[in-house]
Amino acid sequence: MNAPAYEALPARVVFGAGSVARLAEETDHAGLRRVLVLCTPTQRGLAGHATAILGERAVGVFEQARMHVPLATISDALVVAAELGADGCVAAGGGSTIGLAKALSLRAGLPYVALPTTYAGSEMTPIWGLTEDFRKLTGRDRSVLPRAVVYDPELTATVPAATAVTSGLNAIAHAVEALYAPDSSPPIAAMAERGIRDLVEALPVLGTGTPDAATRATALQGAWLCGTCLGATTMGLHHKVCHVLGGLLDLPHAETHAAMLPHVAAFNLPAAPDAAAAVRRALNAPDAAAALSKLVTESGAPSSLAELGVRRSQLRAVAEETLITPYANPRPINRQDLLHLLEKAWSGTPA
Incomplete structure (x- = not known):
């Protein structure tokens, strides 16, 4: 049970x-x-x-x-x-x-x-x-x-549009991963879905660089909810890969989360149908991973690791480091799977 x-x-x-x-x-x-x-x-x-x-x-x-x-x-x-x-x-x-x-x-x-x-x-x-x-x-x-x-x-009010957008996508990544965490729960699922919805509503306006006060408040509320979800659940593959990329290659934190978000979601959500359904509802879209890809691209955030300066030759080292101490994940991942995922994230292939 x-x-x-x-x-x-x-x-x-x-x-x-x-x-x-x-x-x-x-x-x-x-x-x-x-x-x-x-x-x-x-x-x-x-x-x-x-x-x-x-x-x-x-x-x-x-x-x-x-x-x-x-x-x-x-x-x-x-x-x-x-x-x-x-x-x-x-x-x-x-x-x-x-x-x-x-x-x-x-x-x-x-x-x-x-x-x-x-x-x-x-x-x-x-x-x-x-x-x-x-x-x-x-x-x-x-x-x-x-x-x-x-x-x-x-x-x-004066946060640059690029910073606002990528930090909001970072928060969405927290909530998506919390939805399929092994210790997720009904309260977490409810907060995650609402947090994603708040940020998806706010991101297009944040990206203009002149968001109104109501939009900024909505985005902060989404950040509060998504952060709470991450704080109450176990991190998975998405956060592990981003931590390795940040530590090993000194990549910008939020931008890395934005670039990785659709690709890890495309890998994991088929193994977590309840989480996938919640993300689809929050995004009001029939395909969660595709909608996340579109959100990242249309928000103007980096959509590939190559944009962040990662060389293709570095992907193998990232994969090896990730697999040394893997985090809990709804779908098992081996070296070949991970390299394929990283290749897609590196090139920016739509999820």
């Missing part, structure tokens, strides 16, 4: 336009008194805005967050946090910044409040990742969940 179990993760979420004004209140609620604000170099303006709201609670800014969370970046941030006597952080930005906050929480027990500006939803997951020696290591630990997430659609 299949009896799925659903375990809700602790989450405090503040959602709505202007909610960034509650940032100081949320750090107080989390018991944080000396906060280090984290960001990437391009998000220095947002970090300054957060610092102004935090007032004397902010002890400094670390603006060197990097994609895939290199171990050296974690070490540098820990030194700064220690020097400033920080007792927690605010992660102001997208997945790179939130990934760094998770690493500091895991390594040094520094709690954080997340202030997301993209649509990937990683702030809702207990999944951490870091890169060392060209290998991306991942794990799952509740200690890396934020004390609070502040979703303010106003903060996403």
Whole structure:
């Protein structure tokens, strides 16, 4: 008998336009008194805005967050946090910044409040990742969940269209994989389907570069739901391949998810009919994988690994690394299958 179990993760979420004004209140609620604000170099303006709201609670800014969370970046941030006597952080930005906050929480027990500006939803997951020696290591630990997430659609108004679109496709990948995860459940299926639908509605408008406030709110809601799904289920082939591509080849995270999404879906969904039906409903399309291919292409996101700079000669190394420690998957995959899948993703052949 299949009896799925659903375990809700602790989450405090503040959602709505202007909610960034509650940032100081949320750090107080989390018991944080000396906060280090984290960001990437391009998000220095947002970090300054957060610092102004935090007032004397902010002890400094670390603006060197990097994609895939290199171990050296974690070490540098820990030194700064220690020097400033920080007792927690605010992660102001997208997945790179939130990934760094998770690493500091895991390594040094520094709690954080997340202030997301993209649509990937990683702030809702207990999944951490870091890169060392060209290998991306991942794990799952509740200690890396934020004390609070502040979703303010106003903060996403200036996000470049390409970033908005690829981060939204990244979130959709979370939900698609959650639908066929071995520990999926009715609540997860419901959230995944709604999250995909929200993002599919928002993506065409996000891609114009001038999305209205309602669309940005819909996209953030979709990111929240899709991230929650990933946080409550086991990752599969899609995430494993993307982690290998990111760690081994230093590919951009969200763009890699976008390029891989239709191809892994085409491989896995025939073995997961309930998941396939949910994706078809969310996309309002008769063929889930084909509709995902069309969504990626029409959104202007990278539709092939070749576009991201991957050389065909590198695919074999990616396959070998993926198969060393495979993730759970609804359909078994061998070396030949994986190479064929990667070839299709490399060339951008429609799924």
